[in-house]
Amino acid sequence: MKSLRDEEVIETYYPSDPNVCFETLYTRYVNKVYRRCLSLTQDSAKAEDFTHDIFLKVFAKLDRFQQRSSFSTWLYSVSHNYCMDQIRLSKRLDTVAMESGQNEEYDLTDTEEAQEFDDRHQQLKRVMDVMAPEEKTMLQLKYEEGLSIDAIAERYQATPSAVKMRLKRSRDKAHRLYQQQYAE
Numbered sequence: 001m002k003s004l005r006d007e008e009v010i011e012t013y014y015p016s017d018p019n020v021c022f023e024t025l026y027t028r029y030v031n032k033v034y035r036r037c038l039s040l041t042q043d044s045a046k047a048e049d050f051t052h053d054i055f056l057k058v059f060a061k062l063d064r065f066q067q068r069s070s071f072s073t074w075l076y077s078v079s080h081n082y083c084m085d086q087i088r089l090s091k092r093l094d095t096v097a098m099e100s101g102q103n104e105e106y107d108l109t110d111t112e113e114a115q116e117f118d119d120r121h122q123q124l125k126r127v128m129d130v131m132a133p134e135e136k137t138m139l140q141l142k143y144e145e146g147l148s149i150d151a152i153a154e155r156y157q158a159t160p161s162a163v164k165m166r167l168k169r170s171r172d173k174a175h176r177l178y179q180q181q182y183a184e
Helices: 006-013 018-041 044-060 071-092 111-130 133-144 149-156 160-182
Strands: none
Touching: 006 018, 006 071, 018 044, 018 071, 044 071, 044 160, 111 133, 111 160, 133 149, 133 160, 149 160
16 A cells, blocks of 8 residues: 555545545645644644644545646645635634623723624624534533543543534534624
């Protein structure tokens, strides 16, 4: 297997044994993709999450890989674009910690700012209330209680990668619901 080029691995194993294909490509490139993400984000936790997300995205679209360039070039391009998109998205979105009843930790002297904060907080609570209980709980464990991926995985008796996938899907769902209800 090590002697096969990436494109040969895809041609040989993707149609008949996609798990072997994924595992081989993942093993070959996980460290390089992680280092690329880390260099762009300067945050090891984000880099780890992004690396996981990138491989899921690449594998889901592997059938669209047209070999116009090498697999590694395509993977690095996807990695760079994904990280830059996430960085841009995080700059656009005002993330607010949902620590109910603790608005006083924010120094909002301007009443208009305080009202906007309160409105967004209430909107986010309404979005969370329509989500499935497991999605809501998992997001709260990660972002309100600050539990690690491993701690959540242990609590749910799941693998860390399964927890990351559930968290990503839940974040995406919350964002989509927020956009549908409150987009300007």
